[in-house]
Amino acid sequence: MIKNVFINGKRVDLSNKKIKAQGGEAYIYDLGNNMVAKIFRRRDDDFYLGSPAEQKGAEARLVEHQKKLPAFPQNLPVEVVKPRDLVTDGSGLIVGYTMPFVLDTNPLLSYSDKNFVKQSGIDNNIVVGIFQNLLKIVRKIHRENVIIGDFNDLNVLVNSTNKVFLIDADSFQFGGFYSSVFTDRFVDPLLCANVDNRMILSRPHNKESDWYAFCVMLFQSFLYINPFGGVYKPKDKTRRMCHELRPLHNITVFNPEVIYPKFATHYRVLPDEILAFYDNLLHKNKRLELPENFLENIRWTKCSVCGAEHARGVCPECFQANPNIIKQKVVVRGNVVATRFFTTKGVILFAKSECGALKWLYFENGQFKRENGVIVTEGKLESGFRFRIKNSETFFAKNDKVVTFDEKGQIKEVVDVDTCSNLPIFDANEHSKYWVDTSGNLKKDDTFGPEIIGNVLEGETFFWVGSDFGFGFYRAGNISTGFIFDAHKKGLLDSINLPIKGQIVDVWTYFGHNCCWFFITLSVSGKLVNKCYLIEKSGKILSSEECNKNTVSWLAGSIRGKAAVGNFLFAPTDDGIIRLELSNTKIIITKEFPDTAPFVNSESALYIGKNEIYVVKRNEILSLKLN
Structure with missing residues (x-):
């Protein structure tokens, strides 16, 4: 990675600049004042290690940009984020350009x-x-x-x-x-x-x-x-x-x-x-x-x-439906008893299982409501929000703020948090709220105030927390480091090497008893790729799998909506729920539940209850009991 560059004749040390994003061809560095520098990867970049074709492509790209970038047309519409100033190295070689950052x-x-x-x-x-x-x-x-x-x-x-x-x-x-x-x-x-x-x-x-x-x-x-x-x-x-x-x-x-x-x-x-x-x-x-x-x-x-x-x-x-068909509340299909116990004309925004009991937040008629009907707040739906639940408390987050609402819908607390990829970085389990502050400290609520668990990389960290432990990762250039932390104690185990290559599109983690299932969708060379890592609580990677997001595989499609319990992972498909587990070093399907097919699809969300599996869709929730 190049460190010293020149912009309009002025030397800029990129080692002091935050990497806002990165893809297969370049890094995006924050220059401040809503300006960024796009710096192209060179052929010796670690990203291309072991790939002669990509190394050759990087070299050819840099050669072409010596003529292409100075000739770039400036009369394109304002909605095109165009190169503004050329960025060179000490020898005068064009290595990138500056441009506005769209917020x-x-x-x-x-x-x-x-x-x-x-x-x-x-x-x-x-x-x-x-x-x-x-x-x-x-x-x-x-x-x-x-x-x-x-x-x-x-x-x-x-x-x-x-x-x-x-x-x-x-x-x-x-x-x-x-x-x-x-x-x-x-x-x-x-x-x-x-x-x-x-x-x-x-x-x-x-x-x-x-x-x-x-x-x-x-x-x-x-x-x-x-x-x-x-x-x-x-x-x-x-x-x-x-x-x-x-x-x-x-x-x-x-x-x-x-x-x-x-x-x-x-x-x-x-x-x-x-x-x-x-x-x-x-x-x-x-x-x-x-x-x-x-x-x-x-x-x-x-x-x-x-x-x-x-x-x-x-x-x-x-026109396609039979008007005489009534949507039944309880349906028996083979070994499955399905009970539809919640519906809304609005949309379900978030759900979680706490100690086997399902809790959720939904929006209907301009009101945000909890599963017991309590109105948390009023407003309208907007993109960019993240929601979480801890017992009777509800968390709304957008940009760098997390707002805590109590059981009566009153604002209890507002906390400043770090962001990554425009998302507020926080989570919650049934015990505490967890967040990364603006100085890169991973914190949790404690009886006497916030407690620092450990230090992570500001602006580059994602994390999730289960009942007993949490998992997260951060990227520093080409190096992605995973970390494990105890949900109840201080300290991070941050020595997990994650070979993550490409632009991050989506990420999520599910927690079992002594392991977590980490999923990530990446854009790599024009393709969307899904990856899954099964990681032990000790930090050991037990297995890793990957596939093209659009192929036919248990790993294809959306990485959301799955549920972990014990050493198993349950996943919804159009053909019903499947159960996955580790066999030697491979993640395989060990059981299928075809009788659940009428009640789920590949975009459903599963949650584990005490003696049932909850299926959460956009505007209804079902309970499935497997006999």
């Missing part, structure tokens, strides 16, 4: 996460507005004969007023500078080829491929599934293929041999003209700039009968 935003990826959308009070008319703004930006970029190229949902940012920004502009295509980077979920398959069962970019990006990516992002923001999502199970086994190659063969979720995920909104909610457009795009390979009225004519409404959001004249969900 309080979420990547467009979040808008394809159904839980994020519902818990943030976002509906599809808001999504339409976001894409109308994005559409205008893309047209302005194209008018300057510039192509976005690697157009994906991590380089599109959306703020709280639905204003859109594009980042990673250094990969844009213009003049004689071509972009070779791509994201597999959004690259135009017409520009790709199959090489060794991998999709590679064989032709340069163009304006039509930008519109293709735009349409794919719109599709998944409406329906919470990529057009090539689902599981392809052809009856003819000779037609089976790896998931990544499906775009090359136009095998989309519209294909009758693709199993449509339960959690996704069905495409029948889209109007006929939009369905016809996607048929031409995805199956007939027609590439055109979007018509002017493409988004203007879409009007989403919420069905007054079933609550489904749709853009058709008649609710397709009610």
Whole structure:
């Protein structure tokens, strides 16, 4: 990692600057005053250790930027986060550039996460507005004969007023500078080829491929599934293929041999003209700039009968359903007794099991309520909030503040906390509240005031806490260090080496008796990768697994919603709940519960009760008893 650089002739010591983010190509350093420096990784960076191809790519990228960055077009729309000042090393080599840092935003990826959308009070008319703004930006970029190229949902940012920004502009295509980077979920398959069962970019990006990516992002923001999502199970086994190659063969979720995920909104909610457009795009390979009225004519409404959001004249969900079917409170399916014991017209925001008893927070009619009906506070849903529960106390956190509400809904305390990736860093179990303060101290509530457990890396730390112990990690450059701490004592065991490579997209941890299950989703070379580490309370890594997030595996899909008990991990799938455990050094499925399939999907959240498993969905909670 380079330490000393020059900006406008002034020497800057990067070793004193905080790394705000990092990805496969560069580090982002905080320069203060809402400015950052993007510094490209060199070929000798530890990130590329053992990968000659990536080392070669880093070298080629740096060579190209010596000419590309000085020639970068300055007449692009203001929503494009453009290079401002070039950053050089002592020899005058361009190693990066400065740019404004866009505050309080979420990547467009979040808008394809159904839980994020519902818990943030976002509906599809808001999504339409976001894409109308994005559409205008893309047209302005194209008018300057510039192509976005690697157009994906991590380089599109959306703020709280639905204003859109594009980042990673250094990969844009213009003049004689071509972009070779791509994201597999959004690259135009017409520009790709199959090489060794991998999709590679064989032709340069163009304006039509930008519109293709735009349409794919719109599709998944409406329906919470990529057009090539689902599981392809052809009856003819000779037609089976790896998931990544499906775009090359136009095998989309519209294909009758693709199993449509339960959690996704069905495409029948889209109007006929939009369905016809996607048929031409995805199956007939027609590439055109979007018509002017493409988004203007879409009007989403919420069905007054079933609550489904749709853009058709008649609710397709009610039309599909049998009006004589009554939603029963208690249902018996094989060895499973399912009891629906809570429903809301609003949305469930947070739930946890404390000593086998389920507790939750939900939002309904402008009020935030606990499971006993107590109104915690009033307001509206917003993105960026984190919630926690400790017995009768409820915690609301946003940015660098955590507010504690008591059992009567009165504010008991407000605490300043550290943030990481724009999230307030805190957690709670049934005993205490835990947080990282603005000086990097991990603290907990104690009888006589806050108690320091240990010191972590300010601005770079995530952590979680179970009933008996906690787990967290922090990143310092390319080094990711995990740590374990006792929930009741001082001291950190911070010697766990975690080989985390890539941009962090999501993280979560589940606690069993003497171990924890740490999950992380990373963006690596244009792909989303899920990893799982099973870590003993002593700090020993018992097992690690990884897979492409979009493949068929117990580890694929969302990393949320699982539940640990003893040495087991229970996970929801569209085919029912599965039980996972360690066998030698591998995590394997040891039991399946197919009778639970009608009551769960892969996006459900599981919690362990005393003699039951709770299933929490967006607006209802079920109890499953397995006989």
